[in-house]
Amino acid sequence: MGTTAMERPLIRGTTKARRRRVVGLGTLVAVLVIAAAVSLAVGARALSPAEVWHGLFAAPDSDQRLTEIRLIVRTVRMPRTVLAIVAGIALGVGGALIQGYTRNPIADTGLLGVNSGASFAVVSVIAVFGFADPFQYVWFAFLGAAGSGVVVFGLASIGRGAGNPLTLALAGQGITVFLAAMTTAVALSDQASLNALRFWNAGSVAGVGFDVIWPVALFIAVGLVLAVTTLPALNLLNLGDDVARGLGVNIALSRTIGIAAITLLAGAATAACGPIAFLGLMVAHVARYLTGPDYRWLVPYAGLLGAVVLLLCDIVGRLVVRPGELDAGVVVALLGAPFFAALVWLGKFKGA
Amino acid sequence: MNGTDVKRSVAPVAPGVRLGQVSFVWRPWLVCVTLLLAAATFLVFCLSIGVGDFPIGLSRVIATIFGGGERVDEFVIMDLRMPRALAGLVVGIALGVSGALTQSIARNPLASPDILGITGGAGAVSVFLVTVSGGTAAAVVSAVGLSSAALAGGLGTGLLVYFLAWRRGIDGFRLILIGISVSAMMEAITTWLLVTADIKDVARAQAWLVGSLDNRSWSEVRVALWCTLVLLAVVFCVAFQFKPMHLGDEVAAGLGVRYAMVRAVLLLCAVLLAAVGVSAAGPVPFVALVAPQVAMRLARCPTPPMVASGMVGALLLIGADLVARTALPISLPVGVVTAAIGGPFLVYLLVRANLK
Numbered sequence: 047m048g049t050t051a052m053e054r055p056l057i058r059g060t061t062k063a064r065r066r067r068v069v070g071l072g073t074l075v076a077v078l079v080i081a082a083a084v085s086l087a088v089g090a091r092a093l094s095p096a097e098v099w100h101g102l103f104a105a106p107d108s109d110q111r112l113t114e115i116r117l118i119v120r121t122v123r124m125p126r127t128v129l130a131i132v133a134g135i136a137l138g139v140g141g142a143l144i145q146g147y148t149r150n151p152i153a154d155t156g157l158l159g160v161n162s163g164a165s166f167a168v169v170s171v172i173a174v175f176g177f178a179d180p181f182q183y184v185w186f187a188f189l190g191a192a193g194s195g196v197v198v199f200g201l202a203s204i205g206r207g208a209g210n211p212l213t214l215a216l217a218g219q220g221i222t223v224f225l226a227a228m229t230t231a232v233a234l235s236d237q238a239s240l241n242a243l244r245f246w247n248a249g250s251v252a253g254v255g256f257d258v259i260w261p262v263a264l265f266i267a268v269g270l271v272l273a274v275t276t277l278p279a280l281n282l283l284n285l286g287d288d289v290a291r292g293l294g295v296n297i298a299l300s301r302t303i304g305i306a307a308i309t310l311l312a313g314a315a316t317a318a319c320g321p322i323a324f325l326g327l328m329v330a331h332v333a334r335y336l337t338g339p340d341y342r343w344l345v346p347y348a349g350l351l352g353a354v355v356l357l358l359c360d361i362v363g364r365l366v367v368r369p370g371e372l373d374a375g376v377v378v379a380l381l382g383a384p385f386f387a388a389l390v391w392l393g394k395f396k397g398a
Numbered sequence: 399m400n401g402t403d404v405k406r407s408v409a410p411v412a413p414g415v416r417l418g419q420v421s422f423v424w425r426p427w428l429v430c431v432t433l434l435l436a437a438a439t440f441l442v443f444c445l446s447i448g449v450g451d452f453p454i455g456l457s458r459v460i461a462t463i464f465g466g467g468e469r470v471d472e473f474v475i476m477d478l479r480m481p482r483a484l485a486g487l488v489v490g491i492a493l494g495v496s497g498a499l500t501q502s503i504a505r506n507p508l509a510s511p512d513i514l515g516i517t518g519g520a521g522a523v524s525v526f527l528v529t530v531s532g533g534t535a536a537a538v539v540s541a542v543g544l545s546s547a548a549l550a551g552g553l554g555t556g557l558l559v560y561f562l563a564w565r566r567g568i569d570g571f572r573l574i575l576i577g578i579s580v581s582a583m584m585e586a587i588t589t590w591l592l593v594t595a596d597i598k599d600v601a602r603a604q605a606w607l608v609g610s611l612d613n614r615s616w617s618e619v620r621v622a623l624w625c626t627l628v629l630l631a632v633v634f635c636v637a638f639q640f641k642p643m644h645l646g647d648e649v650a651a652g653l654g655v656r657y658a659m660v661r662a663v664l665l666l667c668a669v670l671l672a673a674v675g676v677s678a679a680g681p682v683p684f685v686a687l688v689a690p691q692v693a694m695r696l697a698r699c700p701t702p703p704m705v706a707s708g709m710v711g712a713l714l715l716i717g718a719d720l721v722a723r724t725a726l727p728i729s730l731p732v733g734v735v736t737a738a739i740g741g742p743f744l745v746y747l748l749v750r751a752n753l754k
Contacts, residue, residue, distance in 0.1 A: 216748045224741025227734045230608050235728050244592040379586030386579040
């Protein structure tokens with residue numbers, strides 16, 4: 047889906063703007079690294095930078111205190127930091143893509159029914175098989191998320207309404223409410239499910255080990271590759287279907303790839319963390335503000351911003367209600383909702 | 399749903415009726431459908447009373463309701479089953495009318511009290527009261543009751559949404575989006591309360607959160623009944639001013655309607671009706687969204703008809719409660735059934751509109 051030499055400067059902008067975007071991307075990476083370091087240091091037991099360094103890289107030795115630090119860093123803080131970054135990137139990129147493909151500024155990956163599909167699957171397998179370990183039900187969560195995502199997209203692309211933002215929103219809401227009812231029906235008849243459901247629903251990056259994270263990260267990597275291949279076509283699609291077709295875009299193919307990417311990204315992130323609403327929506331808007339409408343810049347920005355925001359929310363959640371913890375998903379919602387309201391109030395969504 | 403429903407209304411001019419200062423369009427089909435719906439609602443109402451561990455025939459139920467039944471029936475019906483059925487009736491009507499009002503005001507079929515934050519706010523307040531035991535929470539519950547506290551929560555959130563969406567007037571689209579975001583905040587708070595609570599309280603809170611008609615008492619029903627009647631009276635008085643507003647603000651102003659005033663009053667009524675419904679039965683999902691759409695299609699009206707929407711709401715709620723109690727292997731809260739009906743219905747509307 048190459049652009050012709052004539053269009054290229056139109057999309058890319060001036061050299062100066064491009065340099066500014068590269069610098070911005072570098073800054074975001076730096077912020078992400080700092081946030082990750084803070085995430086390793088902050089918690090029920092605060093660690094100094096030297097201790098974090100030691101916990102990460104030192105070989106095991108006999109010192110009782112240092113062994114303990116190693117344990118905290120490697121088995122507790124490290125996995126949740128990595129998961130926050132991986133899931134944050136996935137949700138950020140997924141949010142930017144879904145807003146692009148639906149041309150809907152209020153689209154969020156949660157809107158696809160992905161969250162409700164995952165919740166239903168988790169509750170069902172716990173009720174039927176009695177699973178207790180995240181490693182056992184994460185696959186079913188992924189299947190549920192992907193399944194409901196595909197159904198919602200399928201329903202939304204029947205007939206003439208395909209591509210209409212309201213159609214997707216309605217299909218998503220219909221499926222979400224239906225699945226939520228089924229989820230409640232199962233949860234109310236099985237206490238173990240109910241107990242798992244309330245923790246799952248909060249959306250958290252804590253308590254999952256690397257045995258879950260690596261497979262999830264693999265799915266997300268595939269999703270990211272698909273996302274990258276579809277970006278040039280996405281830029282053209284946003285000029286309207288007719289223009290895109292005229293410029294040689296295979297619309298059906300590029301939509302299918304885009305949907306596959308969104309489903310993989312959102313499904314995998316939701317499977318590992320539980321439903322996290324508003325993150326993709328929020329960072330996609332900030333990214334658009336920073337980069338303008340070119341998706342080849344917007345999407346990487348959204349991914350990095352997603353990782354930074356999810357990490358920061360997780361850190362804030364660890365600090366505000368000590369000695370307890372506020373789940374990252376709850377912090378994201380409490381922060382994202384006013385952000386969203388402010389965008390609405392400023393009149394950003396007039397034409398949706 | 400889309401333009402097609404509006405087009406259908408451009409039919410031959412319907413005959414008008416004028417009684418002194420009041421005039422309205424005579425639509426025989428609408429009246430016919432509304433009467434049929436009322437009859438069906440009454441039938442399901444009686445059926446719901448009759449079905450249970452101690453089954454009572456339909457004729458005996460009707461006789462008892464009108465005061466001519468036997469002593470045994472009277473006890474079972476009036477003391478045990480009537481509150482539940484009546485709660486279903488009142489809540490159904492309140493939610494149906496509330497949905498019809500919000501959808502008309504926002505000119506959007508997606509608008510419903512669920513989206514305007516009312517259910518979310520009521521849910522957060524009551525989950526807070528259920529899960530945080532002792533102290534002020536217990537004092538509040540014992541002083542005003544869970545329902546009234548939920549009512550206050552729903553009302554407060556609804557008003558918050560209204561004021562946040564106010565910006566030199568109320569715009570339907572902005573109202574919905576602000577509602578979505580405030581609802582999400584309330585849900586986040588609810589989720590967090592559920593995470594930190596004791597599992598026994600969680601089950602209670604969860605059952606309340608789906609919407610249920612279990613264990614209603616006369617005192618709760620009476621409050622909801624009177625509130626609903628008063629609100630419906632207000633809606634009835636203002637509704638005559640409301641009709642021209644479907645033609646747009648400018649036309650309405652030209653016809654002498656103070657549209658900002660009328661809209662504010664009706665929106666407040668919609669919020670209050672939904673809050674009453676939620677306080678009596680919990681946030682029963684989808685009734686307020688589905689009932690006006692069904693009524694609109696049955697009555698072949700361009701906009702949701704108020705009375706018929708209320709009737710469909712009641713029919714839906716009592717019917718769903720009947721199904722939830724009797725037809726399923728485990729007894730479920732009514733909200734599960736309404737959501738199970740409502741979700742696919744929304745999808746059906748969508749597919750049908752798209753295939754046209």
